[in-house]
Amino acid sequence: MPVVQAEVVVPVSPAVAYAVSQTTGxxxxxxxxxxxxxxxxxxxxxxxxxxxxxxxxxxxxxxxxRYVSYAPPTNVGMVMETGPWFFRSLGAGWRFEEVPGGTRAVWKYSFRCRPAWLAPIAERIGVVVLGREIRRRIAGFARGCEDPVVLAAADAIRGGKGKGPDPT
Incomplete structure (x- = not known):
């Protein structure tokens, strides 16, 4: 099963990084x-x-x-139930780990393509396309971890437990 992943260190606690990853709208x-x-x-x-x-x-x-795991502030995982015809399966997950200077956030996709006869080529293309997409998304996530509007929403998700970009 092909897997693509990207990681970044952000200057917030794992709890805040987790909450940023779960913002909506x-x-x-x-x-x-x-x-x-x-x-x-x-x-x-x-x-x-x-x-x-x-x-x-x-x-x-x-x-x-569908969320298959939800364990703040360390990990979250989802699987596709229905989606684009060319995916036989798609899963995504985040992991968060405290490191000096903040949190290491790792975002990973695993997938399978269809039809079976096209999968070997489609999956190689998917690694390139999804790899580029996940790197763009995690760079945006890093910007979100420094955006006051996003951080305020993350604080609300956490129930108002922090007072800024660095709550514990």
């Missing part, structure tokens, strides 16, 4: 270059294991995903 679009629209499904209002989301990316492709 206009706040999410401030840092996430991939998403055009995203919302929770099934009357959910907060992310949690089992919660489903609908996402439309900037070129119009849509997918439904």
């Amino acid at each position: 206009d706040v999410r679009r401030r840092w996430d270059v991939f998403i055009r629209a995203q919302h929770f499904l099934d009357d959910a209002t907060l992310p949690a294991k089992g919660v489903r989301t609908a996402t439309r990316q900037r070129f119009g492709l849509s997918m439904t995903t």
Whole structure:
């Protein structure tokens, strides 16, 4: 299964980095270059294991995903339930680890393409395309971890536990 990943060190605690990764709506679009629209499904209002989301990316492709793990402030994972025809499967996950100077955030995608006869070529192309996309997204995430609007939203997600970009 092909895997692409990107990582960055951001100058905030793991709890804040985690919360930034879970922002939604206009706040999410401030840092996430991939998403055009995203919302929770099934009357959910907060992310949690089992919660489903609908996402439309900037070129119009849509997918439904489900949280398969939600463990603040260390990791979160999602899998695609429905999406573009060329993905047989797609999973994404974040890991957060405290390091000197902040938090190391690692974002990873794993995927399979279809149809089977085209998968070997499509997956090589996918590694290039998704690799470029994940690097753009994590660079945006790093900018979000320094954006006062995004940090205020992250603080609200955490229940008002911090007073700025460096709460513990």
